[in-house]
Amino acid sequence: MKKLLIALFLFASSGMVAAAQDFKENEVGFVFSATNFPGQTEAGVGGRFLYNFTSIAGFEFTGTFYPVDRSVNYYHGTFNFKGTYRMEQRYKVNFFGFIGPGFFVADPNPGKADFNGALTAGGGVEGVLRPNVVGRADFADLVIFSRGAHTNNFDFKLSLMYRW
Numbered sequence: 001m002k003k004l005l006i007a008l009f010l011f012a013s014s015g016m017v018a019a020a021q022d023f024k025e026n027e028v029g030f031v032f033s034a035t036n037f038p039g040q041t042e043a044g045v046g047g048r049f050l051y052n053f054t055s056i057a058g059f060e061f062t063g064t065f066y067p068v069d070r071s072v073n074y075y076h077g078t079f080n081f082k083g084t085y086r087m088e089q090r091y092k093v094n095f096f097g098f099i100g101p102g103f104f105v106a107d108p109n110p111g112k113a114d115f116n117g118a119l120t121a122g123g124g125v126e127g128v129l130r131p132n133v134v135g136r137a138d139f140a141d142l143v144i145f146s147r148g149a150h151t152n153n154f155d156f157k158l159s160l161m162y163r164w
Helices: 002-021
Strands: 026-037 038-054 059-067 072-086 093-108 114-130 131-144 147-164
Touching: 002 093, 026 131, 038 072, 038 147, 072 114, 093 131, 114 147
Parallel strands: none
Antiparallel strands: 026 038, 026 147, 038 059, 059 072, 072 093, 093 114, 114 131, 131 147
């Protein structure tokens, strides 16, 4: 019985390896962001790294810098779990959703940085421009937790990603 279970596991995992080769595991790219903070919308730039465990599940880190003005800068980072509905073999488009914890820092210059917890949840669409190049649009709610209160902020990101 033990040998049969081992044989079944090896057979099943060989199929998973073949299926795993149908998608790109790693993605890296630039991020352009527009986030609606209370009373103002700020533009930001940053980067993103994504590792796909399977064709439908992945993990990503996104970091964004907002040069607000000479007196303060904002920094936002998030660690998201991403689920993808892939249609790129036929339609060259994928839909996805993501959720994850992160941080938000308001850094006055000069002064002491205000470090806050954050949560990002949202979704979007990505278009496959070339086999290894993807354009991506994210629509999310960036929740910032600060001193016992929280704010909900609409976060829009455009990305150009390279996949391998």
